[in-house]
Amino acid sequence: MEKKIRKLLTERSAIILAHNYQPPEIQDIADLCGDSLELSIKAAQTDADVILFCGVHFMAETASILSPDKTILLPRRDAGCPMADMVTPEMLKKKLGELPPMPVVTYVNSSADVKALSTICCTSANAVEIVNSLEAKAVLMVPDRNLAENTALKTNTKIYLWEGYCPTHDRLTRGDVLKAKSKHPEALFMAHPECRPEVVALADASLSTSGMIRYARESDRQSFIVGTEVGMLYPLKKANPDKTFIPASDSMVCEDMKKITLSDIVNSLENMDGEVSVTEDIRKKALSAVEKMIGLAK
Ligand code: 13P
Ligand code: SF4
Numbered sequence: 001m002e003k004k005i006r007k008l009l010t011e012r013s014a015i016i017l018a019h020n021y022q023p024p025e026i027q028d029i030a031d032l033c034g035d036s037l038e039l040s041i042k043a044a045q046t047d048a049d050v051i052l053f054c055g056v057h058f059m060a061e062t063a064s065i066l067s068p069d070k071t072i073l074l075p076r077r078d079a080g081c082p083m084a085d086m087v088t089p090e091m092l093k094k095k096l097g098e099l100p101p102m103p104v105v106t107y108v109n110s111s112a113d114v115k116a117l118s119t120i121c122c123t124s125a126n127a128v129e130i131v132n133s134l135e136a137k138a139v140l141m142v143p144d145r146n147l148a149e150n151t152a153l154k155t156n157t158k159i160y161l162w163e164g165y166c167p168t169h170d171r172l173t174r175g176d177v178l179k180a181k182s183k184h185p186e187a188l189f190m191a192h193p194e195c196r197p198e199v200v201a202l203a204d205a206s207l208s209t210s211g212m213i214r215y216a217r218e219s220d221r222q223s224f225i226v227g228t229e230v231g232m233l234y235p236l237k238k239a240n241p242d243k244t245f246i247p248a249s250d251s252m253v254c255e256d257m258k259k260i261t262l263s264d265i266v267n268s269l270e271n272m273d274g275e276v277s278v279t280e281d282i283r284k285k286a287l288s289a290v291e292k293m294i295g296l297a298k
Helices: 002-012 024-029 036-045 057-066 089-098 127-133 145-152 174-183 209-218 230-239 262-271 280-297
Strands: 014-019 032-034 050-054 071-073 104-107 120-122 138-142 158-160 188-191 223-227 244-247
Touching (some): 002 024, 014 024, 014 057, 057 280, 127 138, 127 145, 174 223, 209 223, 209 230, 223 230
Parallel strands (some): 050 071, 104 120
């Protein structure tokens, strides 16, 4: 299967980008694995004709916003993000009508239509930096209320929340973390900023998924409790074979991130199946918000 995929990738002048939560066999065949920010930057820079995205819909859509001349493939159309679905353009327009004018900082985990109504995008790796860069008195952050609350604790900007959340990260409780900590008192606790603020308050570090890989690599400690989707244990262990990683809770599974299989990749490349694109009007508006974020990230 892997040989077949490699051959198809050459024939199509294609690359595979995979999110850190993807299953091991997908990460092993990918040209680049990373967090949302790294994948967006790579999608903007590659000279491949085709980008096959192993992740969820908003990631493929972001690649299409940045690279309209390339073909973007998502091997499973039903791989979505429940949090991204918690804000629609209609809902956002209504909310903006109720608030005084202010910048809208939109998490990349959102649809192109919502990005098109936004001032700037952010990811979990740069949310505080992005909010501070606006030099605004107040901003509205959508759709993740946990990311917004965690960001508010690190900035002087007033942050208006949107009531969205990631079901996988919101599921982690203080009780789960305290239990893991008492079982592994020697371990450091890393939390993703999509976790609830009371969970992040227990963390030694709050990091994006790739931030966790770097933190564990640079730390002189041996074991880490991992407060994010359980797929993260694989790249953490791959990058740090001598260290120990303990899931903060076994229930932190994102079903959408587990949908794509190697045979879906073969099918997608053979038939150019699962193309994701954005209408030009929406793309141009969304591009401005995504480019502003990437400009800051460089
Ligand atoms: P990052 O990899 O950017 O930290 O995002 C986590 C996530 O939930 C992606 O869906
Ligand atoms: Fe969306 Fe959460 Fe799954 Fe990430 S882990 S894709 S935020 S549901």
